[in-house]
Amino acid sequence: MNIQRKTGSARPPLARASAAEAAIPPEAARLLAALSGENAFAFPDPIEAGSLIVRSGGAGVSIGAGRFPAAAGERLVAADLAEREPGPRGRLTIGPAGRARLRREAGGGEAAYLAQHLDLVEEEVPGGGRRLRDASESPLAWMARRRGRDGAPLLDAASYEAGERLRRDMTAARMLPRMGADWGAPRVDGGGPRDPAAASDAIIAARQRVRAALDAVGCDLSGLLLDLCGHLKGLERIEAERHWPARSAKVVARIALGRLAEHYGLEREAVGPARARPRLWRA
Structure with a gap:
């Protein structure tokens, strides 16, 4: 009609x-x-x-x-x-x-009014392309916004970036469950990415980075990082599943993310001289 x-x-x-x-x-x-x-x-x-x-x-x-x-x-x-x-x-x-x-102006296009209510960030998709993700769903973002009694954030910038890097590697390694079909995955019928071998190499490299990070943290804390950074489980849920005392997951998570930041070479503060000595190409 x-x-x-x-x-x-x-x-x-x-x-x-x-x-x-x-x-x-x-x-x-x-x-x-x-x-x-x-x-x-x-x-x-x-x-x-x-x-x-x-x-x-x-x-x-x-x-x-x-x-x-x-x-x-x-x-x-x-x-x-x-x-x-x-x-x-x-x-x-x-x-x-x-x-x-x-926020609407920053979102732009179809995501303008969605960005008004969500904390949208753009990230790369394994196999090519980019997508939007709601960063406020991450428990790491909640810890970074939350402040303790001393006024300092519960999670410093280095630990937050370390957790986000682990999550990106887990996503690229296809280690996280999906809520729908993956239309960008390689297929054997000739469709999908133009270079399936390169996509497979990227997945293998991402899994190697995840394994190296978890080995550096230790088996006693790696499971916590998988739940916190990968599966986005909240601190209260982690405590309930592990039968931990209340507010104990916050302390353990800070220790685990601190070790992860050390593995990635992320420092809490910039160190070194304020200005470097000028150098000439002739020297």
Whole structure:
């Protein structure tokens, strides 16, 4: 059945939302991006009227992030993309709608509104191509965002990267269960990748890297890493399956990921001189 659109009818909500986003001036869009930084805020310039100064940073360090017209800030507040504290000198900060807009813009295409609600990251697919993955599903991401009593993250950047590298190798090695058909797998009927031998070599190399990493960690911690990094089991589930005391998996996971980071050569801090001695090719 064919349905004809009536002339002069109202636009659908999605079209109205897209038009509203496109109506934001470029200066307001740049100000919104500047306010998305860590602890970023804007305040009126005490010297030059009609201007906003943006500051960002944390831990007692404030860094200048640019100067913008005050009209751009008023446009963001009117569009409910930013929030202003009460008072004539109130700070201007980004709002939930503003962060959602930036996530949609970063997602782009069909994944725009999906990126608004998920933490999408792009990764390579074994055999070629790229795909999107929700990083918030990983228990490693939860540990990296969670902070302890001392204010430090439960998982440092080196341990997080080590766990993610192990997961990528396990995915490339085809060691993880799939929820659907793998249309990129090599086939014997002449279809699939143009070079099945190269795909097989990549799988074998990935399995060798996984085996070397697990051997370096030790058999007492390798099973935990397989569940945590590969099968994405939460800490509470790991404790229940192993009959461990409550909140003990967090400590063991940090030890295991620390050993894994040492195997990969990942350091928690950059060491060495701040500047290297200049060298000439003639020397």
